[in-house]
Amino acid sequence: MCTTCGCGDETNTRVSTLDGIQPIVEHQHPHDHAHPHDHDHPHDHAHPHDHTHPHDHDHHPATITLEQNLLAKNDLLAARNRGWLAGRGIRALNIMSSPGAGKTTLLVRTLTDLGGHLQAGVIEGDQETSLDADRIRAVGRPVIQINTGAGCHLDADMLQRGLDALDPQPGSTVFVENVGNLVCPALFDLGETAKVVVISVTEGDDKPRKYPHMFMAADLVIVNKSDLLPYVDFDVDECLRQIREINPHADFLVLSATTGDGLAAWYAWLDGSTSRSNSLTESLSDAH
Amino acid sequence: MHELSITQSLVDAVLERTGERAVTGVNLRIGPLSGVLPDAMRFCFDIVSAGTSLAGAQLRIDEPQGLGRCRSCGTEFELEDLILLCPCGSADVDILSGRELMVISVEVA
Numbered sequence A: 001m002c003t004t005c006g007c008g009d010e011t012n013t014r015v016s017t018l019d020g021i022q023p024i025v026e027h028q029h030p031h032d033h034a035h036p037h038d039h040d041h042p043h044d045h046a047h048p049h050d051h052t053h054p055h056d057h058d059h060h061p062a063t064i065t066l067e068q069n070l071l072a073k074n075d076l077l078a079a080r081n082r083g084w085l086a087g088r089g090i091r092a093l094n095i096m097s098s099p100g101a102g103k104t105t106l107l108v109r110t111l112t113d114l115g116g117h118l119q120a121g122v123i124e125g126d127q128e129t130s131l132d133a134d135r136i137r138a139v140g141r142p143v144i145q146i147n148t149g150a151g152c153h154l155d156a157d158m159l160q161r162g163l164d165a166l167d168p169q170p171g172s173t174v175f176v177e178n179v180g181n182l183v184c185p186a187l188f189d190l191g192e193t194a195k196v197v198v199i200s201v202t203e204g205d206d207k208p209r210k211y212p213h214m215f216m217a218a219d220l221v222i223v224n225k226s227d228l229l230p231y232v233d234f235d236v237d238e239c240l241r242q243i244r245e246i247n248p249h250a251d252f253l254v255l256s257a258t259t260g261d262g263l264a265a266w267y268a269w270l271d272g273s274t275s276r277s278n279s280l281t282e283s284l285s286d287a288h
Numbered sequence B: 001m002h003e004l005s006i007t008q009s010l011v012d013a014v015l016e017r018t019g020e021r022a023v024t025g026v027n028l029r030i031g032p033l034s035g036v037l038p039d040a041m042r043f044c045f046d047i048v049s050a051g052t053s054l055a056g057a058q059l060r061i062d063e064p065q066g067l068g069r070c071r072s073c074g075t076e077f078e079l080e081d082l083i084l085l086c087p088c089g090s091a092d093v094d095i096l097s098g099r100e101l102m103v104i105s106v107e108v109a
């Protein structure tokens, strides 16, 4: 295990059932919980065993060419997830933020407000506990908790296992709450339909500059806890300006998940009816 | 951070090709915009490769320059980080290089 980075290997990952039952990992239970291994593990990428095995004489020093992307395995699984989702008309939204920005609060509020108008399930990613899944289950929605142990992000394999367990309805929406972390989740494509990045006003408006990979990957950036704007030094326009430097195309919303301010625009975005926030884009060009 | 799981993918990808053969060198290409720090990779490599046929292999990391092209004015310029701002003021920039995160080749004994 890596002491600086803290990423564990995937054997630590635990995926709950819909009933919230956590698999027991300590004493190797004989795999009573379903292990749907119908999804092939990525043994399909090229196995070019042509020139690398000189079986005539014993091994001479040699150079073997690989020319392979290090994220290739994850990207392949992500592509598989994308196909699986598209085939069922399911939309998966990968919600990312630093710890405590308000992802679960926003999801609970959204599921409560939209009620039967939005058929949705949730996959919760946390290092430990099922606290967030419990909050979703309390509002009566199907939810799967993935505990990554030492791992600090979800990857495509975990999402696949989460989807297997959640078994979402065709045409529905799956909210995937990633592990609270603005660094690692940015690099791991899950095969999601869109990436939503949440920052809260108490974190400071310099986050896009400090974590450019996350903001570059975003399809939508939500500034949450707008109710606290009077108390903190957070310049919304400055934040949007920084986002535009690295991502000219992301949508941008400002809201409060607790007071409900600005939520209408988020619900409109979920409806697929909104485009970029014009007023903010205008205020940005005014500043120039 | 994520360097450990990426290093694990590196070791897996190499082992898949080299089998039992002792690996003496690993050649990577990591761009400045890849989101991966070469030094963190080196640190993780020692840990992840321990006990495998890659243990002790020399890790050589080629760090290419980041290069962008402005979609508004066509200028090509160096990118040191992900702040994609053309000298002309436009932020609509194509990344031509710098996001590489690849294992190029390995040397086996």
Ligand SMILES: Nc1nc2c(ncn2[C@@H]2O[C@H](COP(=O)(O)OP(=O)(O)OP(=O)(O)O)[C@@H](O)[C@H]2O)c(=O)[nH]1
Binding pocket: A097, A098, A099, A100, A101, A102, A103, A104, A105, A106, A132, A179, A180, A181, A224, A225, A226, A227, A228, A255, A256, A257, A258, A259
């Ligand atoms: N004032 C205010 N507080 C909020 C708002 N949204 C969330 N919070 C509070 O912020 C804290 C963290 O909220 P969570 O929803 O648990 O945050 P999270 O992003 O899911 O956190 P992790 O899953 O731990 O990464 C809670 O105390 C919330 O009540 C908001 O809009 N305004």
Ligand SMILES: [Mg+2]
Binding pocket: A103, A104, A105, A132, A177
């Ligand atoms: Mg949460």
Ligand SMILES: [Zn+2]
Binding pocket: A007, A151, A152, A153, A184, A185, B001, B002, B003
């Ligand atoms: Zn990580």
Ligand SMILES: [Zn+2]
Binding pocket: B070, B071, B072, B073, B074, B075, B086, B087, B088, B089, B090
């Ligand atoms: Zn330009």
